[in-house]
Amino acid sequence: MPLGALRPSPLVEQAAERLREQITAGHWPVGTRLPGETTLAKELGVGRSTVREALRALAGAGLVQPRQGAGVFVTATRPVEDWPTRLRTAAVTDVYEVRMLVEVQAARLAALRRTDEDVAAMRAALAGRRAAAEGDDAGFVDADIRVHSALVSAAHNPVLTDLFAEFAPALREALIELLDLLRLRSDEPRHGEESHTALVEAVAAGDAEEAARIASAELEATLALLLSPGRSKSEA
Known part of the structure; x- marks a missing residue:
C-alpha cells in the first residue's frame, strides 16, 4: 500500500502519523523491519531528516525500536499511553x-x-x-x-x-x-x-x-x- 506524498505543513508530525497508521493497520506487523529512511522519504515526499525525526517520535510512543546496524523494527501496534x-x-x-x-x-x-x-x-x-x-x-x-x-x-x-x-x-x-x-x-x-x-x-x-x-x-x-x-x- 503506497504511503502517498504529504502536504507541506508540519511534516514531522504528518510523517509520524502516516507511519503510525501503517503500523496500527497491520501493514507492518510486530517484528517487521521498516523500509530504510531513503525509501520512506521517497514514498512520503520528504527529506531523510524528517523521516528520522518521525521515527524517533514513534520510538518514543513504543511503536518501533532502532537496532544498531540492523534497521528500525516494529515493536507494538498500539502506542504506549502516558x-x-x-x-x-x-x-x-x-x-x-x-x-x-x-x-x-x-x-x-x-x-x-x-x-x-x-x-x-x-x-x-x-x-x-x-x-x-x-x-x-x-x-x-x-x-x-x-x-x-x-x-x-x-x-x-x-x-x-x-x-x-x-x-x-x-x-x-x-x-x-x-x-x-x-x-x-x-x-x-x-x-x-x-x-x-x-x-x-x-x-x-x-x-x-x-x-x-x-x-x-x-x-x-x-x-x-x-x-x-x-x-x-x-x-x-
Whole structure:
C-alpha cells in the first residue's frame, strides 16, 4: 500500500502519523523491519531528516525500536499511553480501587505525621465541604476532594500527593455523575458528613488504625455505589 506524498505543513508530525497508521493497520506487523529512511522519504515526499525525526517520535510512543546496524523494527501496534491518558480512559471503578489503596495508607501515615498546620488545613477543608453543601453537586464534589487532598498532604509523602492529584480529575467527573444519578444529596445535602468528620478527627488524634479503618469504610461504600446496578464498569 503506497504511503502517498504529504502536504507541506508540519511534516514531522504528518510523517509520524502516516507511519503510525501503517503500523496500527497491520501493514507492518510486530517484528517487521521498516523500509530504510531513503525509501520512506521517497514514498512520503520528504527529506531523510524528517523521516528520522518521525521515527524517533514513534520510538518514543513504543511503536518501533532502532537496532544498531540492523534497521528500525516494529515493536507494538498500539502506542504506549502516558499516565494521565490512562486515567482519563480507564474505568472509574478501576481508578477508585487504586485510590483506596493510596488513600487508606495515606490516612494511616497522616495520623502519624500530621502537624498542627495539617490539622488546621483539614478542618478548614471540612468546613468548606459543609458550606458547599448549600450549592450544586459540582461545588460539593470539589470541596469533598479538597478534604481528601488535605488528608493526603498530611501524610508528607510527595509521591502519594502527586498520585492523588493525578486521580482527582477522573474522580471528580465520576462523583458528580454519581451524585446526580442516585440523588444522594436530595435528603442529605451534606452526604458523608459524619464519616468525613470522624476521619479528620482520627487523623488529628493520631489514631492511625482508626483513620485507616474509617477511610477504608468510606471509600468501599462509594465504590459499592459505583458498582451498583444501572452503572456499567466501563463508565467513567
